[in-house]
Amino acid sequence: MIETNAIYVIVAREFKKFIREKSRLFSTIARPLLWLFLVGAGMSRLVPSGGGVSYIQFIFPGILGMTILFSSIFSSISIIWDKEFGFMKEILVAPVSRFSIVIGKAVSGMILSTIQAAIILALFPFLGLKLGVFQIAEIMMVCAILSFAIAAFGILLATFYDSYESFSVIMNFIVMPMFFLSGAMYPVKLLPDILKLFTKINPLTYGIDALKNIIFPFEKGNMSPDFPLYLDVLVIVIASFVFVLIAGKAFERKG
Amino acid sequence: MHIIKVENLVKRFGSITAVDNISFEVEEGTIFGFLGPNGAGKTTTINILCTLLSPTSGKAYLNGHDCNSESSEVRKSIGIVFQDSSLDKDLTARENLVFHSYLYNVPKTERKERVEDALRFVDLQDRADDLVKKFSGGMKRRLEVARGLIHRPKVLFLDEPTLGLDPQSRTNLWEFITGLPKKHKVTIFMTTHYMEEAEVCDKIAIIDKGKIIASGTPQELKRIIGGDVIYLKTDDNKKAMEDIKNLFDVEVSEKDGEIFISALKGDACIPEIIREIGERVLSVRMQRPTLNDVFLKLTGKEIRDEVASSGDSIKETVRSYRRRHD
Ligand SMILES: Nc1ncnc2c1ncn2[C@@H]1O[C@H](COP(=O)(O)OP(=O)(O)O)[C@@H](O)[C@H]1O
Ligand SMILES: [Mg+2]
Numbered sequence: 001m002i003e004t005n006a007i008y009v010i011v012a013r014e015f016k017k018f019i020r021e022k023s024r025l026f027s028t029i030a031r032p033l034l035w036l037f038l039v040g041a042g043m044s045r046l047v048p049s050g051g052g053v054s055y056i057q058f059i060f061p062g063i064l065g066m067t068i069l070f071s072s073i074f075s076s077i078s079i080i081w082d083k084e085f086g087f088m089k090e091i092l093v094a095p096v097s098r099f100s101i102v103i104g105k106a107v108s109g110m111i112l113s114t115i116q117a118a119i120i121l122a123l124f125p126f127l128g129l130k131l132g133v134f135q136i137a138e139i140m141m142v143c144a145i146l147s148f149a150i151a152a153f154g155i156l157l158a159t160f161y162d163s164y165e166s167f168s169v170i171m172n173f174i175v176m177p178m179f180f181l182s183g184a185m186y187p188v189k190l191l192p193d194i195l196k197l198f199t200k201i202n203p204l205t206y207g208i209d210a211l212k213n214i215i216f217p218f219e220k221g222n223m224s225p226d227f228p229l230y231l232d233v234l235v236i237v238i239a240s241f242v243f244v245l246i247a248g249k250a251f252e253r254k255g
Numbered sequence: 256m257h258i259i260k261v262e263n264l265v266k267r268f269g270s271i272t273a274v275d276n277i278s279f280e281v282e283e284g285t286i287f288g289f290l291g292p293n294g295a296g297k298t299t300t301i302n303i304l305c306t307l308l309s310p311t312s313g314k315a316y317l318n319g320h321d322c323n324s325e326s327s328e329v330r331k332s333i334g335i336v337f338q339d340s341s342l343d344k345d346l347t348a349r350e351n352l353v354f355h356s357y358l359y360n361v362p363k364t365e366r367k368e369r370v371e372d373a374l375r376f377v378d379l380q381d382r383a384d385d386l387v388k389k390f391s392g393g394m395k396r397r398l399e400v401a402r403g404l405i406h407r408p409k410v411l412f413l414d415e416p417t418l419g420l421d422p423q424s425r426t427n428l429w430e431f432i433t434g435l436p437k438k439h440k441v442t443i444f445m446t447t448h449y450m451e452e453a454e455v456c457d458k459i460a461i462i463d464k465g466k467i468i469a470s471g472t473p474q475e476l477k478r479i480i481g482g483d484v485i486y487l488k489t490d491d492n493k494k495a496m497e498d499i500k501n502l503f504d505v506e507v508s509e510k511d512g513e514i515f516i517s518a519l520k521g522d523a524c525i526p527e528i529i530r531e532i533g534e535r536v537l538s539v540r541m542q543r544p545t546l547n548d549v550f551l552k553l554t555g556k557e558i559r560d561e562v563a564s565s566g567d568s569i570k571e572t573v574r575s576y577r578r579r580h581d
Contacts, residue, residue: 087343095360254307
């Protein structure tokens with residue numbers, strides 16, 4: 001059962017708080033910029049261009065993925081804050097299905113992350129990339145579904161933790177490995193087999209791969225995409241459903 | 256009609272039995288008080304009634320619906336003010352109320368009106384657009400009560416509504432709460448560990464260590480004392496207690512250096528005691544029984560002896576620390 005009023009108001013609350021919290025917007029935008037221009041620019045001296053793509057161009061899809069990863073996880077992890085500060089109880093005693101709560105939170109993450117990804121995307125001309133309107137529309141669509149999937153994953157994580165102490169555990173042992181094992185900074189195909197396995201179960205990999213498919217459609221070398229676009233999208237959509245379903249069930253648990 | 260009905264309810268957390276086989280009923284339109292020291296199991300019982308916890312065994316019904324298996328029906332019928340605030344402190348008072356009215360599907364045409372009514376009702380219209388983090392404890396509590404009523408629930412739960420408030424706000428909030436059943440046609444289920452507050456309830460259940468040890472109207476409960484209470488100080492309490500027990504047909508116990516005598520007719524009893532052991536008496540006072548005496552008599556301890564539950568207070572300290580340093 002899906003209650004539109006409840007979903008709407010959960011999204012509206014996140015949005016309002018996001019607008020008020022200027023520092024959050026700043027740090028979620030600043031982080032990808034630092035990576036792009038400090039790490040990217042430094043590394044591109046070391047890494048030869050693969051075919052027609054320079055290193056800094058290569059990591060651009062990964063940086064979009066990073067923006068989405070951090071902003072969606074952060075949005076979902078706010079559930080732990082809500083638990084800690086009691087507001088979650090207000091939501092949980094309301095006559096609203098647990099799925100609506102999960103969807104409300106995931107849609108919040110989706111909207112906020114997509115907006116931030118759009119801001120980063122606007123930098124593409126400075127990296128010497130050429131994108132058409134159609135490509136930009138495709139990128140935004142992939143960003144939206146990827147944001148939703150990652151937010152739903154974050155909600156699932158948040159159901160297992162009750163206090164803000166767990167925040168750094170999640171950041172260090174789940175989010176950072178997810179970022180590095182996603183093909184964001186180096187091509188998946190060059191990784192050792194054991195790490196390749198991790199990249200394959202990481203939903204972010206497929207999001208970034210989809211973006212590579214759209215941004216470098218003709219690339220053939222090391223820096224080329226690993227999977228076809230339709231497969232990337234399919235995996236992201238299925239993963240979203242699975243996360244929402246499990247998170248909804250997890251929320252239904254009573255003590 | 257019984258708006259709440261609880262049968263043989265048990266809740267265990269591992270080896271702790273927080274609620275130990277309790278049964279009670281609450282009449283519609285009344286104020287029902289759950290009175291007991293910290294850790295007695297009051298909050299746990301509320302959490303089961305408001306569908307946040309599943310009982311280990313036993314049944315709880317609210318408005319005819321099973322609190323465990325018909326959560327959704329029960330949730331529609333209740334409003335609740337939790338022991339720890341559940342407001343979003345980064346939203347304004349009005350935003351908290353609007354959020355609530357969407358969550359409870361208040362009809363679109365009535366949303367605005369109900370929010371404004373609620374603000375007026377708790378006298379917060381002037382502060383409606385201030386962030387809740389700037390509110391005092393009393394204002395937050397009032398706002399929470401107003402929020403709990405927006406969707407017109409049948410039962411309003413209040414878990415220690417006056418905890419942590421200064422005496423003035425306590426009295427104000429208290430007057431406000433006692434007026435609710437008539438004004439809003441709502442049944443109040445409240446918990447407290449303040450005896451004075453329980454006095455205004457229509458019916459009280461006294462709970463200790465997860466068990467209901469007595470219930471009834473405040474008057475009925477005071478009758479357990481069997482009349483009045485006489486407090487006596489003597490030069491040798493042990494000996495005086497012996498003598499009083501031998502001479503009169505009354506119950507005697509000692510607490511904090513005072514002899515505690517419950518007698519059917521205190522005013523007649525005092526002269527007799529003075530006549531018998533008069534020269535040894537240092538002071539004497541008589542009281543109409545309070546619920547505190549009832550609790551003392553039933554459990555052998557005072558309800559206020561207990562310190563605030565450490566878990567909650569530590570959490571609260573951490574929160575206020577974080578708030579100050581954010
Ligand atoms: N989630 C929980 N896990 C373990 N023990 C709990 C939990 N909630 C309450 N308790 C224990 O159950 C007992 C009753 O607690 P509670 O219902 O909060 O009492 P009250 O509200 O009357 O102060 C206490 O001993 C408390 O420590
Ligand atoms: Mg309690």
